[in-house]
Amino acid sequence: xxxxxxxxxxxxxxxxxxxxxxFSVLHLQKASNWTWAPPPTERxxxxxxxxxxxxxxxxxxxxxxxxxxxxxxxxxHRPGAGRERKLQKREALPPILIAALDVLARFxxxxxxxxxxxxxxxxxxRFGNRDxxxxxxxxxxxxxxxxTLEKLLEQQVNAVGGVPPDRRxxxxxxxxxxxxxxxxxxxxxxxxxxxxxxxxxxVQTARDEIQLEGLPPWLFEKLQNQFGDQAKDxxxxxxxxxxxxxxxxxxxxxxxxxxxxxxxxxxxxxxxxACPDAFWSAQHLPLSRLPVEVAQHVWPMDLGSQLIAHLVGxxxxxxxLDMCAGGGGKTKALARTGCKLVATDVSNKRIIAAQKRSxxxxxxxxxxxxxxxxxxxxxFDRILVDAPCTGTGTLRRHPDLLSRLNSEKVxxxxxxxKQLLQQAERLVAPNGYVIYATCSFLKEENQDVVSWxxxxxxxxxVPLNExxxxxxxxxxxxxxxxxNILPHDFLSDGFFVAAFSKQ
Ligand SMILES: C[S@@+](CC[C@H](N)C(=O)[O-])C[C@H]1O[C@@H](n2cnc3c(N)ncnc32)[C@H](O)[C@@H]1O
Numbered sequence: 067x068x069x070x071x072x073x074x075x076x077x078x079x080x081x082x083x084x085x086x087x088x089f090s091v092l093h094l095q096k097a098s099n100w101t102w103a104p105p106p107t108e109r110x111x112x113x114x115x116x117x118x119x120x121x122x123x124x125x126x127x128x129x130x131x132x133x134x135x136x137x138x139x140x141x142x143h144r145p146g147a148g149r150e151r152k153l154q155k156r157e158a159l160p161p162i163l164i165a166a167l168d169v170l171a172r173f174x175x176x177x178x179x180x181x182x183x184x185x186x187x188x189x190x191x192r193f194g195n196r197d198x199x200x201x202x203x204x205x206x207x208x209x210x211x212x213x214t215l216e217k218l219l220e221q222q223v224n225a226v227g228g229v230p231p232d233r234r235x236x237x238x239x240x241x242x243x244x245x246x247x248x249x250x251x252x253x254x255x256x257x258x259x260x261x262x263x264x265x266x267x268x269v270q271t272a273r274d275e276i277q278l279e280g281l282p283p284w285l286f287e288k289l290q291n292q293f294g295d296q297a298k299d300x301x302x303x304x305x306x307x308x309x310x311x312x313x314x315x316x317x318x319x320x321x322x323x324x325x326x327x328x329x330x331x332x333x334x335x336x337x338x339x340a341c342p343d344a345f346w347s348a349q350h351l352p353l354s355r356l357p358v359e360v361a362q363h364v365w366p367m368d369l370g371s372q373l374i375a376h377l378v379g380x381x382x383x384x385x386x387l388d389m390c391a392g393g394g395g396k397t398k399a400l401a402r403t404g405c406k407l408v409a410t411d412v413s414n415k416r417i418i419a420a421q422k423r424s425x426x427x428x429x430x431x432x433x434x435x436x437x438x439x440x441x442x443x444x445x446f447d448r449i450l451v452d453a454p455c456t457g458t459g460t461l462r463r464h465p466d467l468l469s470r471l472n473s474e475k476v477x478x479x480x481x482x483x484k485q486l487l488q489q490a491e492r493l494v495a496p497n498g499y500v501i502y503a504t505c506s507f508l509k510e511e512n513q514d515v516v517s518w519x520x521x522x523x524x525x526x527x528v529p530l531n532e533x534x535x536x537x538x539x540x541x542x543x544x545x546x547x548x549x550n551i552l553p554h555d556f557l558s559d560g561f562f563v564a565a566f567s568k569q
Contacts, residue, residue, distance in 0.1 A: 159260075162197045163241065166204045170237045180205060181464065199350050207244040209465035210305060215240050218272050219265075226264035239265040243272035282468060285458070292509055296552065300507075300560070303553035304462050311338070311346040311369040311558065317402050319363035327357055338556065340539050343402060344372040346557070367395055370459070370551045370558035374452065374503045375399035377549075377563055379533035380407075384447040389436050389490060394420025396452055401426055405448075408441070410434045437485040444495045448533075451490050453483045455504035455511050459560030462553065476510055483515050491523045491568060499533060500525060500566045505559055507550075512562040516548060525566035533565055 159167075165187055172183045184205065188198050208215070219239065223230060231239070239261055261269070281289070281301050289297035314321055321343065328335050333351065338344040346369060353361045375396040380386045382404040391397045391409035397420055401407055407429045411417045414433040421431040434440045456479055457467050483504070490500045502519070504511050519525050527547035530539075543549055551561040 159238075161191065162193065162201050163238070165191055165193070166201045166241055167234060167237050169201070169205050170208070170241075171234070174233070177469070179464065179467065179470075180209065195350065195352065195354065204241055204244055206463065206465055208240055210462075211244060212240075212465075215243060215272055219268050222268040222271065223264050226267075231262065231265055235261070235265065239269055240272075242269045281461075285468070288509075289507060292507065293550075293552070296554075299554040300552055303557065306462065306557075308368070308462050308559070309346050309557040310348075310350045311344060311367060311372070312351065312364050313367040313372050313399055314343050314345070315363040315365075315398075315402060316343045317404060319359055324360055324364060327360055331356060338369055338372070339537065340556065341369070341373050341376040341537050343376070343399075344369055365398070367399065368559050369556045370505070370553075370561045371395055372399055373551060373556070373558070374501075374561055374563055375450075376537060377530060377533060377535045377565075378448055378450050378499075378501050379535040380405040380448055381534075385445060387441075387446040387449045387490075387493060388452070389449055389486060390452045390454060391420050391431070392416050392452070394423045396450065397429060398424045398426070400450065401429055408432065408446075410436055410440070412436065436489055437482065439489065439492065441493055443492050444498075446493050446498060447495055448499045448501065449490045449494050451483075451486050451500060451502045453479075453486055453502065453504050453511075455479050455483070455506040456508060457505050458507045459505040459551075459553070459562075463559065476508060480510055480515060483511060484518060487515070487519050487525075488523060491519075491525055494568045496568055498568055499528065500568070501533070501563060502566070503561060503563045505561050507560055507562070512550075512564070513548065516564045519566065524569050526569055528565045528567045530563075530565050532567075 169180065169184050169187055172178075172187070173180055176183070184202060188201065193201070219236060242261070281304060286297060286301060289300055293300060314324055325335065325337075325345070328347075328351075334348040335345050336347075338346060344367070351360070351364065351366075353364070376399070378386070378400060380400055380403040384403075384405045386400060386405045386407050388397045388400055388407065388409040391411045392413075393416055394409065397407065397409045401424060409417070409420060409429055410432045411420065412433070412435045417431050417433045421429075456471055456476060457464060458471070461467065483502075487500070487502060490502075494500050502516065506512065516527075520527060529545050529547055530549060531541075531544035535544075539549075547566070548562065548564040551558065551563070553560045
């Protein structure tokens, strides 16, 4: 580029901005293979590109200013960095532990949802399914127990004194504390050797106390107001690991046949009575090692999510809209009924992912903002509004979301949920059904939004059994127009669902 500028920029025209413009544009037009060269500086003089001179390294002691020291903090000059480098050495730690530490470090730096951070890290490092699940388990377990563990760690370090451990060392100690005895045994000799005495004794103490932490008091209070005595069970369920659940594509595969294959492979599975196409297993399925029918027609999906799709009760003759299709989990489950399906989402990235995930040609995927009038009025027999929400029902799998939750967020979601319901009312045919769902416990996003819709929209409540879902839910639940799916009911995420019909 500097050659271009020297050529375009003879001394005669350098001094004035007005003179150089036509000159350079002329040359650029003539030489069509040239790209746009940057404009000169205000004074009209191009700085000559020079090679960067190698910087002279200083020792930490030679750094005088705060800025120099701050940048050194991030680099190799920092005191204690040697010990950290030792920790980072590939051969010092098992790769899956390094990956878990990297996820935590990136989460602290960006505060992005852990799920968004984990996936690229795991993809880049080519872990197998088992390793991925272990890394996820550790990181989520750590997030669930974070504040108890941090408090314990602080007490321990204060009691012992000495140099405070750096962040990575602390993370390692916290991770080791969250590991089950079985996982820990694999790494014990390699990792615990690296910990100083204070952190090692913390790991041992923490193991006994790790089950202590509950939900933050404000959330627990909300749960108590809504669910009374059940609040304790909900809290307990949140502190446990999610149970692996799976969906079967019963359009393509025979349910009995799949169950038989799993039984023969000595995989313990249990059917989910509320929803005939779902089952849960004591372990993650090694899909790549099982016969191809299983890998092709079985996919992991939370039981609560499956139940929502199932409650929609779509018939093969129905025109159905999945209004907030997201990653396409429920879309794929809805498609099993053979209905005519349109799936929309405001996020192009998600709708592309949903399309890939479904692998189905007969679903129409559209990237649309559904708070605006889109598609033809009254064209759908059933609409699922799986609304964007705070996600408090998924705390077990996304314990990090609590740190991002606040009352403004709740208000924003509620406004969005109302707009989406308004559009659903427009799009549904007379006597058609709108099924509103969230994965939240908050009354503001559930019962309050339903009351608003009943007052302000041309929608009336219908009992869930009018949607004709097959399967077994207690009759008293199906007679209601709303249902709370609580995490301890089916060891699933928590959901709320409400059914309306257009008058
Ligand atoms: C709870 S998630 C949906 C989960 C999905 N149904 C599934 O089963 O995986 C909510 C979705 O609503 C989408 N969304 C948010 N605002 C929207 C809008 N204005 N129009 C359409 N979709 C929207 C988000 O992009 C997000 O994917």
